[in-house]
Amino acid sequence: MENLVEVRGLTKHYNNFTLRQVDLTVPAGAIVGLIGENGAGKTTTIKALLHVIRPDGGTVRLLGGDPRDAAVRSEVGAVFEDSYFYGGFNARQIDRIMAGIHRRWDSGLFFDYCRRFELEEKKPVKDFSRGMRMKMSLATALSYRPRLLVLDEATSGLDPVVRGELLDLFLEFIQEEDHSILLSSHITADLARVADQIAYIHRGELLFQRDKDELLADTAILRCSERDIDRLPRELVTARRKGPMGSAALVRHPEEVRRLLPNAVLDRADIDEMMQFISGREQTWED
Amino acid sequence: MGGLIYKETAGLLSLYRKNLVLVAILYGAMALALKNSFFLYFGVWMMGFYALSSFSLDEQSGWGRYARTLPVSDFQVVAAKYVSAMVFMLMGVTYGVAMGVLWSLVDSTFRWLEFLVPMAVVSAIALLSMAVMFLLAVKYGTEKARNFFLVFFLVLFGGFFLLGETNLLGEFPVEKLAGAAAWVEGNMVLSALLALLIAAAVLVVCLFAAAAIYRKKEF
Numbered sequence: 001m002e003n004l005v006e007v008r009g010l011t012k013h014y015n016n017f018t019l020r021q022v023d024l025t026v027p028a029g030a031i032v033g034l035i036g037e038n039g040a041g042k043t044t045t046i047k048a049l050l051h052v053i054r055p056d057g058g059t060v061r062l063l064g065g066d067p068r069d070a071a072v073r074s075e076v077g078a079v080f081e082d083s084y085f086y087g088g089f090n091a092r093q094i095d096r097i098m099a100g101i102h103r104r105w106d107s108g109l110f111f112d113y114c115r116r117f118e119l120e121e122k123k124p125v126k127d128f129s130r131g132m133r134m135k136m137s138l139a140t141a142l143s144y145r146p147r148l149l150v151l152d153e154a155t156s157g158l159d160p161v162v163r164g165e166l167l168d169l170f171l172e173f174i175q176e177e178d179h180s181i182l183l184s185s186h187i188t189a190d191l192a193r194v195a196d197q198i199a200y201i202h203r204g205e206l207l208f209q210r211d212k213d214e215l216l217a218d219t220a221i222l223r224c225s226e227r228d229i230d231r232l233p234r235e236l237v238t239a240r241r242k243g244p245m246g247s248a249a250l251v252r253h254p255e256e257v258r259r260l261l262p263n264a265v266l267d268r269a270d271i272d273e274m275m276q277f278i279s280g281r282e283q284t285w286e287d
Numbered sequence: 288m289g290g291l292i293y294k295e296t297a298g299l300l301s302l303y304r305k306n307l308v309l310v311a312i313l314y315g316a317m318a319l320a321l322k323n324s325f326f327l328y329f330g331v332w333m334m335g336f337y338a339l340s341s342f343s344l345d346e347q348s349g350w351g352r353y354a355r356t357l358p359v360s361d362f363q364v365v366a367a368k369y370v371s372a373m374v375f376m377l378m379g380v381t382y383g384v385a386m387g388v389l390w391s392l393v394d395s396t397f398r399w400l401e402f403l404v405p406m407a408v409v410s411a412i413a414l415l416s417m418a419v420m421f422l423l424a425v426k427y428g429t430e431k432a433r434n435f436f437l438v439f440f441l442v443l444f445g446g447f448f449l450l451g452e453t454n455l456l457g458e459f460p461v462e463k464l465a466g467a468a469a470w471v472e473g474n475m476v477l478s479a480l481l482a483l484l485i486a487a488a489v490l491v492v493c494l495f496a497a498a499a500i501y502r503k504k505e506f
Contacts, residue, residue: 052355053505070358078356083349083506085294088301097297100290101357124301150356 002028004063004148004180005049011057012048019044021058022206024199026148026180031170033191033212034184035271036201037279042184045201046152049182050078063147074104077141081153084137087126091119094140104144113139117165131162138166142173149173149181155190163187167194188271192216198271202278220254221273223247224264232260239277250277288363295341295371302344303337315386322394324402327386328409331379335417338372342421342429352506362498365425369494372417380410404475411482418486418493425497425504 005026012019019041026032036042047053049060051067065072085094091114098105114121117135119128125136134154141149149170155163170181171194185191191198192212199209208215219238222229226247229240236257240249250273251257254266269277300307310330318326345351354364383406391397416436423432471478 047352047506050356052352070360073356074358076356078353080349080352083352085350085353086298086301086344086348088298088344089294093293093297093301097290097294100288100293101359102290103358 002064002178003061004028004178005032005182006061007045007049007058009058010045010048010055010060012044012053013056017041017044017204019048019204022201022204024049024206024209026182027197028180029174029177030196031174031181031183031194032197032199032209033188033195034182034199034201035186035188035191035275036184037275038186040201041204042201043152044204046150046182046184050076050150074102074144075147077144077146077149079134079137079141079149079151079154081156084133084140085125088124090124091121091136094125094136098140098143102144106143106145109145110139110143113142131158134158134166135162138169142169147176147179149179149183151181151183151185153184153186155185155187163190170194188275192271200275200278207278215274216268216270218252218254219269219274220251220257221267221269221277222249222251222257222261222264223267224249224261228261228264232257236260238274239280241277241280250274288359288367291359291363291367292370292374295338295367296374298344299338299341299371299375302340307337311382315382315389318386319390319393322390324387324390324405327383328406330383331376331406331410332413332416334375334379335372335413335420336433338368338375338417339420339424339429339433341368341371342424342432346429349506351504355506361502365421365498365501366494368421369418369490369497372421373414376410376413376417379413380406400475404479407479408482411479411486414483414486415489418490422493422497422500425500 003025005024007022007024010019010022010024017039022041022045024032024034024045034042034045044053048055049062049067051060051073060067062072063075067073067076085097089097091111095105095107095110098110099107111121113119114136117132117139119132119136119139125133128136138151138154151170155166158166167190170183173179174181183191183195195212197209198212198215200207222232223246226242229237229247229249232249232251236251236253238250238252240247250269251266257264258266310333314326314330318324355361384403387397387399387402387406390402391399420432420436423435427435
């Protein structure tokens with residue numbers, strides 16, 4: 001399967017943060033959800049792969065080419081939480097600007113999206129709600145028919161109805177086999193709904209990128225005593241924590257764990273819980 | 288590139304449309320009432336200053352980051368700013384000339400050459416100021432660029448004033464300056480064209496320098 005995004009050994013240093021050796025792929029026909037806590041490196045990764053910032057190391061290939069190449073970027077639609085056109089512009093002006101920038105720009109399609117999203121053509125973007133602005137941004141990205149959509153926190157701060165509409169649109173976009181989406185989000189419920197794969201970035205390192213269904217099926221929360229957790233082979237325990245109500249561990253291969261500890265309680269783990277375990281914000285944990 | 292130029296120009300016009308109309312009415316009226324062309328010349332210089340706001344709009348909207356994802360080069364992004372500023376200045380010149388036409392209709396002493404030559408010189412100064420100011424804005428941001436220019440002119444004119452008041456020049460051969468002034472007076476059109484040529488050359492240098500700086504920026 002072709003990869004529309006291939007990131008190998010991506011490194012970026014800042015004074016107070018380092019993105020370390022990130023390997024990430026986005027296969028054709030897939031939605032990859034990029035998760036991680038605030039400041040974990042999601043936006044840095046996205047900016048580096050879109051050539052908004054220059055990586056200090058590693059390689060980035062988009063659609064088989066170099067993101068510095070304008071022809072490559074012409075097939076990539078980017079939606080950022082806080083980067084777009086000046087808010088005084090309306091849809092008609094944005095259409096005119098994009099028509100003068102993008103050879104593949106389709107005005108008819110853009111206004112179709114505006115109508116579908118109920119975006120008034122003459123209303124300045126700054127007068128729209130946050131949800132409407134995101135829709136406008138997405139309509140812009142989709143109207144030059146990109147093969148790859150890169151969305152940084154596109155659904156954050158939106159109400160469930162708008163989020164649902166956008167997620168439906170993502171699923172619609174991905175119907176084309178050669179289309180892909182890389183979607184970073186704090187809202188793991190959205191990713192659970194639409195993503196095919198989950199990539200988890202933590203303190204500048206990509207801890208894993210796995211098929212979502214496989215990940216959810218292969219991960220569980222074990223609730224038992226410390227001693228029982230210690231009895232498990234180390235490779236089965238991803239993270240553990242000790243709380244006032246007892247001990248718990250995030251474990252791999254639940255069937256194997258159940259075989260080893262038949263009396264222990266095993267619960268399904270959702271993506272939020274995995275993040276909480278691994279980030280260890282509230283509890284102590286260890287690999 | 289056309290889209291970028293439209294983006295810059297339309298952004299500035301949507302921000303300043305009402306303000307520009309008011310300034311045009313005020314300056315036009317003052318120029319005609321006082322028979323003082325300075326107001327029309329100053330309008331051209333001010334248009335370059337207005338154009339600087341396009342950097343502020345970009346900073347507010349996160350345009351730099353978004354633009355990097357579009358199929359445009361960094362040079363095109365910067366060049367569009369320079370072109371739109373020139374469009375803005377050209378609007379100022381056009382308005383000034385239109386007011387000149389009006390002036391010539393109501394005042395038989397109006398002399399086109401005496402009106403257009405200073406207009407060309409002021410345009411050259413405005414072009415030069417804008418070129419440097421934009422370079423500074425790319426490097427340091429809008430506010431610092433604006434402040435730098437205000438301080439620069441304060442020091443320049445303050446310096447001239449002080450030199451005049453304190454006779455610090457002493458034995459400086461002032462007659463050489465007087466000779467240069469006489470040459471300019473004798474070759475007004477040539478001087479104006481020369482000023483425009485120098486400004487254009489500085490603008491090209493500043494444009495390439497600004498694009499080189501912009502290319503290294505991260506958003």
